């Protein structure tokens with residue numbers, strides 16, 4: 001009983017998802033991911049980690065070898081629930097003979113959105129992504145960024161409970177990226193759950209409530225942004241003067257000396273103060289003490305390093 | 316139903332975007348126009364005296380070209396209709412249709428294009444079926460335009476109304492579907508337009524060959540001695556879609572006579588002749604009607620098996 005109520009609390013609850021392509025490429029090797037309702041969830045990882053494969057399994061585009069779990073409280077692959085999900089595939093290709101407006105109607109009809117609602121939504125969404133002027137132009141005349149904007153509008157046409165976006169900011173200019181971020185936050189405020197794949201780590205940092213790091217088909221880390229970045233805080237102490245005499249003592253405290261500053265890994269304030277005392281005893285001027293929060297990028301690089309693997313594209 | 320119709324409507328729009336669609340329409344119009352430029356002038360008893368091409372520019376007096384022959388009006392008009400139907404529509408028309416529709420499935424299945432369709436509310440088998448029927452709509456439009464135009468020309472210009480001729484529309488769609496199932500199956504497996512077109516055209520040749528094989532055996536009694544080979548030929552002929560029968564049925568049901576009947580006759584048929592001809596025609600018709608059901612039934616069975624195989628592949632593939 002407990003399991004069921006717990007299950008329905010997640011918007012996405014994937015358990016032990018595995019996929020091997022053509023009996024050779026192990027794209028996913030037992031992935032577990034939970035996404036809470038109403039949160040923005042970011043999936044990140046190097047090229048070929050299996051991010052798109054996971055999304056495609058959620059959207060029934062790819063059939064998993066093995067998978068348990070629910071999406072919006074229904075088993076994976078439930079057609080009725082798919083109508084409540086918006087999806088932007090990676091590298092999507094829209095039929096060039098349609099206009100932007102026709103495309104929205106077409107995909108809207110495929111998820112049974114009634115015509116009147118389709119019309120109203122299409123209009124407001126095109127406006128929202130700044131494509132009103134191009135609504136009646138053929139898609140084969142669109143630029144890459146315009147295609148992406150249309151793709152985002154398309155994903156929101158059915159007023160989805162869950163939006164799954166694979167590289168949504170791909171091809172967008174900086175301004176459009178910012179608009180997309182704002183759009184995501186707006187969705188969140190309306191209670192929509194957002195599942196996001198992105199390469200652009202700093203972008204994930206700005207909007208995501210929780211992230212998972214996928215490496216080689218396995219979730220290496222998963223948690224809220226602060227959970228992932230907190231324990232890797234380091235302090236940087238900038239100074240002027242010479243610390244050569246202190247080298248041994250500093251190294252004993254785990255401090256590394258880099259040019260004009262010292263860095264102390266971890267968030268241990270006590271240790272930071274001991275180092276400051278040491279420096280002050282020698283009359284060294286302390287210019288600044290700065291906590292340095294690790295960015296997601298640092299976390300990813302560190303995680304990749306811990307896995308004994310360079311941050312290079314997968315096989 | 317809404318997603319189903321949306322897919323069919325989309326196939327339609329896709330068709331309208333293809334050049335070949337308009338090329339085929341132009342061919343239909345040209346053929347109808349060419350037929351319009353010919354008229355027959357006859358005598359009161361209904362036989363044809365003179366062929367008038369380009370509104371009097373060329374006149375062919377049949378009585379001079381072949382003295383002593385009498386050609387009943389229906390015979391020559393029916394013959395022309397038959398030839399147009401068999402060769403233009405059932406030959407070039409189907410060939411162009413296979414080429415035009417060969418890219419429908421491959422472009423639908425393209426990477427990045429299929430993802431969205433698969434993630435919507437239609438199950439994969441239904442999705443396949445909608446796309447399959449959508450391609451058929453392309454042929455339905457083309458056949459309707461062609462048959463409609465020629466029907467009107469034959470009616471208004473040549474003064475012969477053949478309502479049965481309209482049956483050619485569904486028959487042509489049927490003939491197309493016998494071959495298109497192969498195209499769709501290959502496309503689902505390979506996602507290649509070229510493969511889909513070539514294999515379906517190859518299949519057509521093989522079907523025609525296998526249908527004729529049995530008859531070749533009948534003509535060569537010494538071959539028939541090898542019973543195994545003979546049985547294989549007969550069974551193969553039964554299994555493949557009966558593409559050859561379609562134009563046959565079309566001719567019969569449309570009321571146009573078979574080419575053999577177009578032979579000129581040396582005298583005006585007497586009432587007794589008429590009776591004989593009618594009787595022979597009746598027997599002939601009955602034979603065809605008896606053959607229609609098994610022929611179309613077994614062909615549809617073949618098509619159903621191929622479509623099921625394609626659906627199965629489509630349902631199990633990763634895109």
Ligand SMILES: Nc1ncnc2c1ncn2[C@@H]1O[C@H](COP(=O)(O)OP(=O)(O)OP(=O)(O)O)[C@@H](O)[C@H]1O
Nearest residue numbers: 021025027046047048049050051052053054315634
């Ligand atoms: N249709 C397919 N057939 C065979 N192998 C595939 C297929 N799709 C993906 N793969 C393989 O599966 C692995 C994971 O691919 P996937 O596209 O999921 O990675 P990704 O994390 O989305 O990468 P990127 O960041 O480059 O988009 C890769 O090794 C890829 O080669």
Ligand SMILES: [Mg+2]
Nearest residue numbers: 051052053090
């Ligand atoms: Mg990807």
